[in-house]
Amino acid sequence: MKRLAALREQVEDQAVYGIAGPVGWRDAVISWSENVAGSLGDRTYSRYCCSLRQLRTVLDPLSVQEITPELLKELIKQRRRAGVKNATIRRDLTALSSVLNHAADEGWIAENPAGGLNRRRLVPERTVRIMLPQPESIALVFARLPSRIRDVCEFTRETGLRLEEVTTLAHADIDRVERTITVNRGKGDKTRVVPLTKTAETIADRQPRYIGKPWVFWKGKGVRLTDLSSRLGGFMRRVARKAARENVEFHAFSHHDFRHLFAVEYLRNGRGSIYDLQGELGHGTITITERYLAFLTPDQVKAAKSTMAQRGAQAPRSEASA
Structure with a gap:
Protein backbone atom coordinates (compact mmCIF):
# COMPACT_ATOMS: atom_id res chain seq x y z
CA MET A 1 0.00 0.00 0.00
CA VAL A 123 26.66 30.73 7.82
CA PRO A 124 27.47 34.17 9.27
CA GLU A 125 30.16 36.14 7.52
CA ARG A 126 33.06 36.79 9.83
CA THR A 127 34.53 40.26 9.59
CA VAL A 128 38.27 39.89 9.29
CA ARG A 129 40.23 42.63 11.01
CA ILE A 130 42.66 44.32 8.66
CA MET A 131 46.24 44.23 9.95
CA LEU A 132 48.79 46.17 7.93
CA PRO A 133 52.20 44.51 7.57
CA GLN A 134 54.91 46.32 9.50
CA PRO A 135 58.04 47.59 7.69
CA GLU A 136 60.39 45.73 10.06
CA SER A 137 58.55 42.44 9.56
CA ILE A 138 58.45 42.94 5.78
CA ALA A 139 62.22 43.52 5.75
CA LEU A 140 62.90 40.33 7.72
CA VAL A 141 60.84 38.21 5.31
CA PHE A 142 62.00 39.92 2.11
CA ALA A 143 65.62 39.22 3.05
CA ARG A 144 64.86 35.49 2.70
CA LEU A 145 62.43 35.47 -0.23
CA PRO A 146 63.37 34.45 -3.78
CA SER A 147 63.37 37.55 -5.97
CA ARG A 148 60.29 36.54 -7.98
CA ILE A 149 58.09 36.03 -4.91
CA ARG A 150 59.32 39.31 -3.47
CA ASP A 151 58.53 41.04 -6.77
CA VAL A 152 54.96 39.69 -6.72
CA CYS A 153 54.46 41.15 -3.24
CA GLU A 154 55.95 44.50 -4.26
CA PHE A 155 53.86 44.55 -7.43
CA THR A 156 50.70 44.07 -5.37
CA ARG A 157 51.71 46.84 -2.98
CA GLU A 158 52.15 49.13 -5.97
CA THR A 159 48.99 48.19 -7.91
CA GLY A 160 46.52 46.75 -5.38
CA LEU A 161 45.90 43.66 -7.53
CA ARG A 162 44.74 40.41 -5.96
CA LEU A 163 47.12 37.45 -6.01
CA GLU A 164 45.14 35.68 -8.73
CA GLU A 165 45.16 38.86 -10.80
CA VAL A 166 48.94 39.22 -10.50
CA THR A 167 49.74 35.58 -11.28
CA THR A 168 47.48 35.62 -14.36
CA LEU A 169 48.85 38.93 -15.62
CA ALA A 170 50.16 38.66 -19.18
CA HIS A 171 52.68 40.98 -20.82
CA ALA A 172 49.97 41.92 -23.33
CA ASP A 173 47.89 43.31 -20.45
CA ILE A 174 50.45 46.06 -19.81
CA ASP A 175 50.05 49.11 -22.05
CA ARG A 176 53.17 51.26 -21.78
CA VAL A 177 51.76 53.91 -24.11
CA GLU A 178 48.50 54.50 -22.27
CA ARG A 179 50.21 53.70 -18.94
CA THR A 180 47.59 51.16 -17.90
CA ILE A 181 47.24 47.59 -16.71
CA THR A 182 44.16 45.71 -17.91
CA VAL A 183 42.96 43.14 -15.39
CA ASN A 184 41.15 40.59 -17.53
CA ARG A 185 40.71 37.97 -14.86
CA GLY A 186 39.38 39.96 -11.92
CA LYS A 187 37.03 38.70 -9.24
CA GLY A 188 33.74 37.64 -10.78
CA ASP A 189 35.54 37.49 -14.12
CA LYS A 190 35.18 41.26 -14.46
CA THR A 191 37.62 43.39 -16.40
CA ARG A 192 39.00 46.66 -15.07
CA VAL A 193 41.85 49.00 -15.92
CA VAL A 194 44.30 50.41 -13.36
CA PRO A 195 47.19 52.87 -13.76
CA LEU A 196 50.67 51.62 -14.59
CA THR A 197 53.13 53.40 -12.32
CA LYS A 198 56.85 53.67 -12.94
CA THR A 199 57.54 51.31 -10.05
CA ALA A 200 55.08 48.71 -11.33
CA GLU A 201 56.59 48.97 -14.80
CA THR A 202 60.10 48.51 -13.40
CA ILE A 203 59.05 45.39 -11.50
CA ALA A 204 57.41 43.93 -14.61
CA ASP A 205 60.39 44.81 -16.80
CA ARG A 206 62.85 42.96 -14.60
CA GLN A 207 60.97 39.68 -14.99
CA PRO A 208 62.72 37.52 -17.59
CA ARG A 209 60.41 36.46 -20.38
CA TYR A 210 59.81 32.82 -21.17
CA ILE A 211 59.55 32.41 -24.95
CA GLY A 212 56.10 31.34 -26.03
CA LYS A 213 54.48 31.98 -22.64
CA PRO A 214 52.42 35.08 -21.78
CA TRP A 215 52.85 35.37 -18.01
CA VAL A 216 54.74 38.21 -16.35
CA PHE A 217 55.37 36.10 -13.24
CA TRP A 218 56.10 32.44 -13.90
CA LYS A 219 57.97 29.37 -12.67
CA GLY A 220 59.51 26.23 -14.16
CA LYS A 221 58.94 26.01 -17.89
CA GLY A 222 56.93 29.19 -18.15
CA VAL A 223 53.85 28.09 -16.19
CA ARG A 224 52.22 30.71 -14.04
CA LEU A 225 52.80 30.82 -10.30
CA THR A 226 50.17 28.82 -8.42
CA ASP A 227 51.74 28.12 -5.02
CA LEU A 228 52.90 31.55 -3.89
CA SER A 229 50.72 31.70 -0.76
CA SER A 230 52.01 28.40 0.59
CA ARG A 231 55.62 29.25 -0.25
CA LEU A 232 55.31 32.66 1.37
CA GLY A 233 53.78 30.99 4.42
CA GLY A 234 56.73 28.62 4.65
CA PHE A 235 59.23 31.48 4.67
CA MET A 236 57.03 33.31 7.18
CA ARG A 237 57.16 30.40 9.64
CA ARG A 238 60.93 30.12 9.37
CA VAL A 239 61.37 33.84 10.00
CA ALA A 240 58.96 33.67 12.94
CA ARG A 241 60.95 30.84 14.57
CA LYS A 242 64.22 32.70 14.09
CA ALA A 243 62.73 35.93 15.46
CA ALA A 244 61.43 34.06 18.53
CA ARG A 245 64.87 32.54 19.22
CA GLU A 246 66.53 35.95 18.93
CA ASN A 247 63.76 37.74 20.85
CA VAL A 248 63.03 39.99 17.86
CA GLU A 249 59.54 41.43 17.37
CA PHE A 250 57.86 39.96 14.32
CA HIS A 251 54.30 40.07 13.00
CA ALA A 252 53.39 37.59 10.27
CA PHE A 253 51.48 38.77 7.22
CA SER A 254 49.98 37.38 4.04
CA HIS A 255 50.28 38.38 0.41
CA HIS A 256 46.77 39.88 0.57
CA ASP A 257 47.98 42.29 3.26
CA PHE A 258 49.96 44.13 0.57
CA ARG A 259 46.65 44.87 -1.15
CA HIS A 260 45.45 46.40 2.13
CA LEU A 261 48.68 48.37 2.39
CA PHE A 262 48.22 49.69 -1.16
CA ALA A 263 44.70 50.88 -0.30
CA VAL A 264 45.71 52.71 2.87
CA GLU A 265 48.74 54.36 1.24
CA TYR A 266 46.59 55.32 -1.76
CA LEU A 267 44.26 57.32 0.49
CA ARG A 268 46.93 58.66 2.83
CA ASN A 269 48.95 60.01 -0.08
CA GLY A 270 45.92 61.64 -1.72
CA ARG A 271 46.17 59.64 -4.94
CA GLY A 272 42.40 59.73 -5.32
CA SER A 273 39.08 59.55 -3.51
CA ILE A 274 37.54 56.54 -1.83
CA TYR A 275 35.43 56.12 -4.97
CA ASP A 276 38.53 56.08 -7.19
CA LEU A 277 40.03 53.47 -4.89
CA GLN A 278 36.91 51.34 -5.15
CA GLY A 279 37.37 51.24 -8.90
CA GLU A 280 41.08 50.42 -8.73
CA LEU A 281 40.51 47.58 -6.26
CA GLY A 282 37.51 46.23 -8.16
CA HIS A 283 35.19 46.27 -5.14
CA GLY A 284 31.53 45.61 -5.87
CA THR A 285 30.31 48.02 -3.18
CA ILE A 286 31.78 51.15 -1.56
CA THR A 287 31.13 49.62 1.88
CA ILE A 288 34.02 47.21 1.41
CA THR A 289 36.38 50.02 0.41
CA GLU A 290 35.33 52.21 3.33
CA ARG A 291 37.06 49.84 5.75
CA TYR A 292 40.31 51.60 4.93
CA LEU A 293 39.04 54.93 6.26
CA ALA A 294 39.74 53.61 9.77
CA PHE A 295 43.48 54.00 9.09
CA LEU A 296 43.23 57.70 8.21
CA THR A 297 43.26 60.94 10.17
CA PRO A 298 40.02 62.97 10.24
CA ASP A 299 41.40 65.35 7.60
CA GLN A 300 42.44 62.43 5.38
CA VAL A 301 38.97 60.90 5.73
CA LYS A 302 37.37 64.19 4.69
CA ALA A 303 39.62 64.42 1.63
CA ALA A 304 39.07 60.77 0.71
CA LYS A 305 35.30 61.17 0.81
CA SER A 306 35.33 64.34 -1.26
CA THR A 307 34.34 63.97 -4.89
CA MET A 308 36.93 66.67 -5.55
CA ALA A 309 39.72 64.47 -4.21
CA GLN A 310 42.58 64.17 -6.62
CA ARG A 311 41.93 61.28 -8.97
CA GLY A 312 44.56 58.58 -9.24
CA ALA A 313 46.08 60.24 -12.29
CA GLN A 314 49.21 58.77 -13.78
CA ALA A 315 51.45 61.78 -13.20
CA PRO A 316 50.96 61.96 -9.39
CA ARG A 317 51.03 58.18 -9.10
CA SER A 318 54.31 58.02 -11.04
CA GLU A 319 55.91 60.84 -9.06
CA ALA A 320 54.94 59.16 -5.79
CA SER A 321 56.40 55.90 -7.05
CA ALA A 322 59.64 57.30 -8.38
Whole structure:
Protein backbone atom coordinates (compact mmCIF):
# COMPACT_ATOMS: atom_id res chain seq x y z
CA MET A 1 0.00 0.00 0.00
CA LYS A 2 2.81 2.42 0.88
CA ARG A 3 4.55 1.75 -2.41
CA LEU A 4 1.29 2.26 -4.30
CA ALA A 5 0.65 5.50 -2.44
CA ALA A 6 4.16 6.72 -3.23
CA LEU A 7 3.72 5.85 -6.88
CA ARG A 8 0.36 7.64 -6.98
CA GLU A 9 1.96 10.72 -5.38
CA GLN A 10 4.76 10.68 -7.94
CA VAL A 11 2.28 10.46 -10.83
CA GLU A 12 0.23 13.30 -9.38
CA ASP A 13 3.35 15.43 -8.93
CA GLN A 14 4.35 14.84 -12.52
CA ALA A 15 0.86 15.69 -13.75
CA VAL A 16 0.38 18.79 -11.63
CA TYR A 17 3.90 20.17 -11.18
CA GLY A 18 5.80 18.62 -14.04
CA ILE A 19 8.25 16.99 -11.64
CA ALA A 20 10.23 14.12 -13.11
CA GLY A 21 11.08 10.86 -11.44
CA PRO A 22 14.24 10.50 -9.35
CA VAL A 23 17.30 12.09 -10.93
CA GLY A 24 20.64 11.28 -9.35
CA TRP A 25 22.76 14.12 -8.04
CA ARG A 26 25.71 13.02 -10.18
CA ASP A 27 23.52 13.05 -13.30
CA ALA A 28 22.26 16.50 -12.36
CA VAL A 29 25.81 17.80 -11.99
CA ILE A 30 26.79 16.40 -15.40
CA SER A 31 23.73 17.96 -17.02
CA TRP A 32 24.43 21.26 -15.23
CA SER A 33 28.00 21.21 -16.50
CA GLU A 34 26.92 20.62 -20.08
CA ASN A 35 24.26 23.33 -20.04
CA VAL A 36 25.60 26.03 -17.73
CA ALA A 37 29.38 25.92 -18.00
CA GLY A 38 29.41 28.02 -21.15
CA SER A 39 27.63 30.89 -19.43
CA LEU A 40 30.09 30.99 -16.52
CA GLY A 41 33.55 32.48 -16.53
CA ASP A 42 36.44 30.03 -16.43
CA ARG A 43 37.41 30.94 -12.87
CA THR A 44 33.82 30.77 -11.63
CA TYR A 45 33.25 27.41 -13.27
CA SER A 46 36.47 26.00 -11.82
CA ARG A 47 35.56 27.29 -8.37
CA TYR A 48 32.10 25.73 -8.59
CA CYS A 49 33.57 22.40 -9.67
CA CYS A 50 35.99 22.50 -6.75
CA SER A 51 33.10 23.04 -4.33
CA LEU A 52 31.02 20.28 -5.91
CA ARG A 53 33.91 17.84 -5.50
CA GLN A 54 34.00 18.62 -1.79
CA LEU A 55 30.31 17.70 -1.48
CA ARG A 56 30.39 14.45 -3.43
CA THR A 57 30.59 12.07 -0.47
CA VAL A 58 27.34 13.46 0.92
CA LEU A 59 25.37 14.18 -2.25
CA ASP A 60 26.44 11.53 -4.77
CA PRO A 61 24.26 8.78 -3.22
CA LEU A 62 21.17 11.02 -3.36
CA SER A 63 18.69 12.07 -5.98
CA VAL A 64 17.98 15.78 -6.39
CA GLN A 65 14.49 15.13 -5.04
CA GLU A 66 16.02 13.97 -1.74
CA ILE A 67 17.91 17.22 -1.22
CA THR A 68 15.78 19.24 1.17
CA PRO A 69 16.34 22.43 3.20
CA GLU A 70 16.65 20.24 6.30
CA LEU A 71 19.37 18.13 4.67
CA LEU A 72 21.25 21.26 3.61
CA LYS A 73 21.07 22.70 7.12
CA GLU A 74 22.54 19.49 8.49
CA LEU A 75 25.23 19.58 5.81
CA ILE A 76 26.17 23.10 6.91
CA LYS A 77 26.44 21.93 10.53
CA GLN A 78 28.65 19.01 9.53
CA ARG A 79 30.95 21.25 7.53
CA ARG A 80 31.27 23.73 10.38
CA ARG A 81 31.98 20.94 12.90
CA ALA A 82 34.72 19.71 10.55
CA GLY A 83 36.39 23.11 10.82
CA VAL A 84 35.54 24.32 7.32
CA LYS A 85 35.61 28.11 7.13
CA ASN A 86 32.32 29.93 6.69
CA ALA A 87 33.52 31.61 3.52
CA THR A 88 34.21 28.18 2.00
CA ILE A 89 30.81 26.87 3.06
CA ARG A 90 29.12 29.86 1.43
CA ARG A 91 31.01 29.24 -1.80
CA ASP A 92 30.00 25.57 -1.68
CA LEU A 93 26.36 26.52 -1.19
CA THR A 94 26.51 28.88 -4.15
CA ALA A 95 27.80 26.08 -6.38
CA LEU A 96 25.25 23.61 -5.04
CA SER A 97 22.46 26.12 -5.54
CA SER A 98 23.54 26.61 -9.16
CA VAL A 99 23.06 22.90 -9.82
CA LEU A 100 19.69 22.89 -8.05
CA ASN A 101 18.54 25.89 -10.06
CA HIS A 102 19.36 23.91 -13.17
CA ALA A 103 17.42 20.94 -11.80
CA ALA A 104 14.40 23.19 -11.24
CA ASP A 105 14.73 24.61 -14.76
CA GLU A 106 14.73 21.06 -16.12
CA GLY A 107 11.56 20.25 -14.19
CA TRP A 108 13.19 17.63 -11.99
CA ILE A 109 12.23 19.50 -8.80
CA ALA A 110 9.57 22.10 -8.12
CA GLU A 111 11.97 24.65 -6.65
CA ASN A 112 15.52 25.08 -5.43
CA PRO A 113 15.64 23.97 -1.76
CA ALA A 114 18.70 26.16 -1.19
CA GLY A 115 16.86 29.26 -2.34
CA GLY A 116 14.98 29.79 0.91
CA LEU A 117 17.93 29.28 3.23
CA ASN A 118 18.97 32.26 5.31
CA ARG A 119 22.68 31.97 4.63
CA ARG A 120 23.60 35.02 6.71
CA ARG A 121 22.09 33.36 9.78
CA LEU A 122 23.20 29.80 9.05
CA VAL A 123 26.66 30.73 7.82
CA PRO A 124 27.47 34.17 9.27
CA GLU A 125 30.16 36.14 7.52
CA ARG A 126 33.06 36.79 9.83
CA THR A 127 34.53 40.26 9.59
CA VAL A 128 38.27 39.89 9.29
CA ARG A 129 40.23 42.63 11.01
CA ILE A 130 42.66 44.32 8.66
CA MET A 131 46.24 44.23 9.95
CA LEU A 132 48.79 46.17 7.93
CA PRO A 133 52.20 44.51 7.57
CA GLN A 134 54.91 46.32 9.50
CA PRO A 135 58.04 47.59 7.69
CA GLU A 136 60.39 45.73 10.06
CA SER A 137 58.55 42.44 9.56
CA ILE A 138 58.45 42.94 5.78
CA ALA A 139 62.22 43.52 5.75
CA LEU A 140 62.90 40.33 7.72
CA VAL A 141 60.84 38.21 5.31
CA PHE A 142 62.00 39.92 2.11
CA ALA A 143 65.62 39.22 3.05
CA ARG A 144 64.86 35.49 2.70
CA LEU A 145 62.43 35.47 -0.23
CA PRO A 146 63.37 34.45 -3.78
CA SER A 147 63.37 37.55 -5.97
CA ARG A 148 60.29 36.54 -7.98
CA ILE A 149 58.09 36.03 -4.91
CA ARG A 150 59.32 39.31 -3.47
CA ASP A 151 58.53 41.04 -6.77
CA VAL A 152 54.96 39.69 -6.72
CA CYS A 153 54.46 41.15 -3.24
CA GLU A 154 55.95 44.50 -4.26
CA PHE A 155 53.86 44.55 -7.43
CA THR A 156 50.70 44.07 -5.37
CA ARG A 157 51.71 46.84 -2.98
CA GLU A 158 52.15 49.13 -5.97
CA THR A 159 48.99 48.19 -7.91
CA GLY A 160 46.52 46.75 -5.38
CA LEU A 161 45.90 43.66 -7.53
CA ARG A 162 44.74 40.41 -5.96
CA LEU A 163 47.12 37.45 -6.01
CA GLU A 164 45.14 35.68 -8.73
CA GLU A 165 45.16 38.86 -10.80
CA VAL A 166 48.94 39.22 -10.50
CA THR A 167 49.74 35.58 -11.28
CA THR A 168 47.48 35.62 -14.36
CA LEU A 169 48.85 38.93 -15.62
CA ALA A 170 50.16 38.66 -19.18
CA HIS A 171 52.68 40.98 -20.82
CA ALA A 172 49.97 41.92 -23.33
CA ASP A 173 47.89 43.31 -20.45
CA ILE A 174 50.45 46.06 -19.81
CA ASP A 175 50.05 49.11 -22.05
CA ARG A 176 53.17 51.26 -21.78
CA VAL A 177 51.76 53.91 -24.11
CA GLU A 178 48.50 54.50 -22.27
CA ARG A 179 50.21 53.70 -18.94
CA THR A 180 47.59 51.16 -17.90
CA ILE A 181 47.24 47.59 -16.71
CA THR A 182 44.16 45.71 -17.91
CA VAL A 183 42.96 43.14 -15.39
CA ASN A 184 41.15 40.59 -17.53
CA ARG A 185 40.71 37.97 -14.86
CA GLY A 186 39.38 39.96 -11.92
CA LYS A 187 37.03 38.70 -9.24
CA GLY A 188 33.74 37.64 -10.78
CA ASP A 189 35.54 37.49 -14.12
CA LYS A 190 35.18 41.26 -14.46
CA THR A 191 37.62 43.39 -16.40
CA ARG A 192 39.00 46.66 -15.07
CA VAL A 193 41.85 49.00 -15.92
CA VAL A 194 44.30 50.41 -13.36
CA PRO A 195 47.19 52.87 -13.76
CA LEU A 196 50.67 51.62 -14.59
CA THR A 197 53.13 53.40 -12.32
CA LYS A 198 56.85 53.67 -12.94
CA THR A 199 57.54 51.31 -10.05
CA ALA A 200 55.08 48.71 -11.33
CA GLU A 201 56.59 48.97 -14.80
CA THR A 202 60.10 48.51 -13.40
CA ILE A 203 59.05 45.39 -11.50
CA ALA A 204 57.41 43.93 -14.61
CA ASP A 205 60.39 44.81 -16.80
CA ARG A 206 62.85 42.96 -14.60
CA GLN A 207 60.97 39.68 -14.99
CA PRO A 208 62.72 37.52 -17.59
CA ARG A 209 60.41 36.46 -20.38
CA TYR A 210 59.81 32.82 -21.17
CA ILE A 211 59.55 32.41 -24.95
CA GLY A 212 56.10 31.34 -26.03
CA LYS A 213 54.48 31.98 -22.64
CA PRO A 214 52.42 35.08 -21.78
CA TRP A 215 52.85 35.37 -18.01
CA VAL A 216 54.74 38.21 -16.35
CA PHE A 217 55.37 36.10 -13.24
CA TRP A 218 56.10 32.44 -13.90
CA LYS A 219 57.97 29.37 -12.67
CA GLY A 220 59.51 26.23 -14.16
CA LYS A 221 58.94 26.01 -17.89
CA GLY A 222 56.93 29.19 -18.15
CA VAL A 223 53.85 28.09 -16.19
CA ARG A 224 52.22 30.71 -14.04
CA LEU A 225 52.80 30.82 -10.30
CA THR A 226 50.17 28.82 -8.42
CA ASP A 227 51.74 28.12 -5.02
CA LEU A 228 52.90 31.55 -3.89
CA SER A 229 50.72 31.70 -0.76
CA SER A 230 52.01 28.40 0.59
CA ARG A 231 55.62 29.25 -0.25
CA LEU A 232 55.31 32.66 1.37
CA GLY A 233 53.78 30.99 4.42
CA GLY A 234 56.73 28.62 4.65
CA PHE A 235 59.23 31.48 4.67
CA MET A 236 57.03 33.31 7.18
CA ARG A 237 57.16 30.40 9.64
CA ARG A 238 60.93 30.12 9.37
CA VAL A 239 61.37 33.84 10.00
CA ALA A 240 58.96 33.67 12.94
CA ARG A 241 60.95 30.84 14.57
CA LYS A 242 64.22 32.70 14.09
CA ALA A 243 62.73 35.93 15.46
CA ALA A 244 61.43 34.06 18.53
CA ARG A 245 64.87 32.54 19.22
CA GLU A 246 66.53 35.95 18.93
CA ASN A 247 63.76 37.74 20.85
CA VAL A 248 63.03 39.99 17.86
CA GLU A 249 59.54 41.43 17.37
CA PHE A 250 57.86 39.96 14.32
CA HIS A 251 54.30 40.07 13.00
CA ALA A 252 53.39 37.59 10.27
CA PHE A 253 51.48 38.77 7.22
CA SER A 254 49.98 37.38 4.04
CA HIS A 255 50.28 38.38 0.41
CA HIS A 256 46.77 39.88 0.57
CA ASP A 257 47.98 42.29 3.26
CA PHE A 258 49.96 44.13 0.57
CA ARG A 259 46.65 44.87 -1.15
CA HIS A 260 45.45 46.40 2.13
CA LEU A 261 48.68 48.37 2.39
CA PHE A 262 48.22 49.69 -1.16
CA ALA A 263 44.70 50.88 -0.30
CA VAL A 264 45.71 52.71 2.87
CA GLU A 265 48.74 54.36 1.24
CA TYR A 266 46.59 55.32 -1.76
CA LEU A 267 44.26 57.32 0.49
CA ARG A 268 46.93 58.66 2.83
CA ASN A 269 48.95 60.01 -0.08
CA GLY A 270 45.92 61.64 -1.72
CA ARG A 271 46.17 59.64 -4.94
CA GLY A 272 42.40 59.73 -5.32
CA SER A 273 39.08 59.55 -3.51
CA ILE A 274 37.54 56.54 -1.83
CA TYR A 275 35.43 56.12 -4.97
CA ASP A 276 38.53 56.08 -7.19
CA LEU A 277 40.03 53.47 -4.89
CA GLN A 278 36.91 51.34 -5.15
CA GLY A 279 37.37 51.24 -8.90
CA GLU A 280 41.08 50.42 -8.73
CA LEU A 281 40.51 47.58 -6.26
CA GLY A 282 37.51 46.23 -8.16
CA HIS A 283 35.19 46.27 -5.14
CA GLY A 284 31.53 45.61 -5.87
CA THR A 285 30.31 48.02 -3.18
CA ILE A 286 31.78 51.15 -1.56
CA THR A 287 31.13 49.62 1.88
CA ILE A 288 34.02 47.21 1.41
CA THR A 289 36.38 50.02 0.41
CA GLU A 290 35.33 52.21 3.33
CA ARG A 291 37.06 49.84 5.75
CA TYR A 292 40.31 51.60 4.93
CA LEU A 293 39.04 54.93 6.26
CA ALA A 294 39.74 53.61 9.77
CA PHE A 295 43.48 54.00 9.09
CA LEU A 296 43.23 57.70 8.21
CA THR A 297 43.26 60.94 10.17
CA PRO A 298 40.02 62.97 10.24
CA ASP A 299 41.40 65.35 7.60
CA GLN A 300 42.44 62.43 5.38
CA VAL A 301 38.97 60.90 5.73
CA LYS A 302 37.37 64.19 4.69
CA ALA A 303 39.62 64.42 1.63
CA ALA A 304 39.07 60.77 0.71
CA LYS A 305 35.30 61.17 0.81
CA SER A 306 35.33 64.34 -1.26
CA THR A 307 34.34 63.97 -4.89
CA MET A 308 36.93 66.67 -5.55
CA ALA A 309 39.72 64.47 -4.21
CA GLN A 310 42.58 64.17 -6.62
CA ARG A 311 41.93 61.28 -8.97
CA GLY A 312 44.56 58.58 -9.24
CA ALA A 313 46.08 60.24 -12.29
CA GLN A 314 49.21 58.77 -13.78
CA ALA A 315 51.45 61.78 -13.20
CA PRO A 316 50.96 61.96 -9.39
CA ARG A 317 51.03 58.18 -9.10
CA SER A 318 54.31 58.02 -11.04
CA GLU A 319 55.91 60.84 -9.06
CA ALA A 320 54.94 59.16 -5.79
CA SER A 321 56.40 55.90 -7.05
CA ALA A 322 59.64 57.30 -8.38
